[in-house]
Amino acid sequence: NAGVTQTPKFQVLKTGQSMTLQCAQDMNHEYMSWYRQDPGMGLRLIHYSVGAGITDQGEVPNGYNVSRSTTEDFPLRLLSAAPSQTSVYFCASSTLRDWGETQYFGPGTRLLVL
Amino acid sequence: DQQVKQNSPSLSVQEGRISILNCDYTNSMFDYFLWYKKYPAEGPTFLISISSIKDKNEDGRFTVFLNKSAKHLSLHIVPSQPGDSAVYFCAATWSSGNTPLVFGKGTRLSVIA
Numbered sequence: 001n002a003g004v005t006q007t008p009k010f011q012v013l014k015t016g017q018s019m020t021l022q023c024a025q026d027m028n029h030e031y032m033s034w035y036r037q038d039p040g041m042g043l044r045l046i047h048y049s050v051g052a053g054i055t056d057q058g059e060v061p062n063g064y065n066v067s068r069s070t071t072e073d074f075p076l077r078l079l080s081a082a083p084s085q086t087s088v089y090f091c092a093s094s095t096l097r098d099w100g101e102t103q104y105f106g107p108g109t110r111l112l113v114l
Numbered sequence: 115d116q117q118v119k120q121n122s123p124s125l126s127v128q129e130g131r132i133s134i135l136n137c138d139y140t141n142s143m144f145d146y147f148l149w150y151k152k153y154p155a156e157g158p159t160f161l162i163s164i165s166s167i168k169d170k171n172e173d174g175r176f177t178v179f180l181n182k183s184a185k186h187l188s189l190h191i192v193p194s195q196p197g198d199s200a201v202y203f204c205a206a207t208w209s210s211g212n213t214p215l216v217f218g219k220g221t222r223l224s225v226i227a
Contacts, residue, residue, distance in 0.1 A: 004157070033214060040123070042219035043158070043203060058214060090157050103215065105157030 002026055004106035006091050012112045013081040021076040021109050023091030029104075030096045032074040036060065036087040037108075043090065049074055050096060081113045117141045118206050120218035129227045133191040137204030137218055140185065144206040148215065149178060149189050152201045161202070162189070165209075194225045 007022045025032065033048035035058075045058030049068040063085060065077040074093075078085060088110050094103040119138045127133045139147075145166040150158040164171040164178045164187065171178050177190045191198055204218040 035217075040219060042120075043217040045214050045216075048214050092157070102160060105159065107155070107157050 004091055004093055004104050006089075006106035006109050008109060009107070010110045010112075012114065013078075014114055015082060017081050018077070018079050019081065021078075021089055021091075021111070023074045023076065023106060024072050025074075025091075025093040025104070026072065027093065027095075027104070028071060029093035030071070031103075032068065032091065032093045033058070033103075034064070034066065034074070034076045035090045035092065037090060038087050046076065046089075078111075081111075083113045085111065086113045087111060115140070116218075117144075118204055118216050118218040120202075120204050120221050122221050123219070124222040124224070126224045126226060127194045129196055129225055130193045133189075133194045133198065133223055133225065135189040135191075135202050135204075135221050135223065137187045137189075138185055139187075139206050141206070141216075142185070143208045144216075146207050146209045147178070147180060147187050148205045148207075149176075150203040150205060150217075152203065152220070158203060191223075194223075196225050196227050199223055199225045 004025045030051045034046040035043040044060045047066040049055045055066050088108045090108050091106040092103045148163040149161040151161045152158040162173050162176050162178050164180050180187045201220045201222050203220045205215040207213050207215050
């Protein structure tokens with residue numbers, strides 16, 4: 001049981017490049033979400049999903065796309081990276097029944113956009 | 115507009131003493147509150163929660179107090195230990211609609227031996 005895994009751990013991009021941050025969970029959780037953490041800003045929700053085929057925007061969705069084709073995976077796509085997207089990205093998952101309380105976070109992906 | 119506020123970016127406490135971390139919220143719809151703890155280079159982990167029908171919840175050394183009229187909650191750690199040094203995030207949600215958590219900016223706690 002690996003919990004929530006994120007790849008890569010660290011990535012450097014040039015402005016305008018695209019990439020996908022991977023997130024997978026093996027706990028059969030319905031709910032998955034992406035947050036970014038910036039110094040002095042806390043954790044801000046980017047996108048979330050309550051099940052396969054269902055996604056919704058969070059507080060800071062601009063510049064990011066998501067899809068949820070399976071229960072296990074919830075990739076985050078940056079279509080054209082900008083320096084403002086330099087951040088640490090966390091993926092989280094939980095059951096809908098235990099919403100909030102048992103959100104399991106991955107170890108994070110540190111992204112630097114030059 | 116910030117709905118969940120942690121106004122102290124950092125806090126230093128001596129080992130064995132009490133640590134008190136504060137959190138204020140503005141949205142009266144919130145009815146469920148949580149604290150998460152985060153070590154460097156790791157994801158946040160759930161610590162303790164409280165429903166709006168209670169004013170106190172205790173789990174070992176950790177106690178969360180909720181004052182609904184003041185829209186304020188606090189996390190007490192007694193006694194504080196060096197391993198408690200971490201960033202603590204306050205979060206809130208309303209339980210009726212599977213609404214995502216809203217996090218505060220966090221408070222960095224340093225427990226000095």
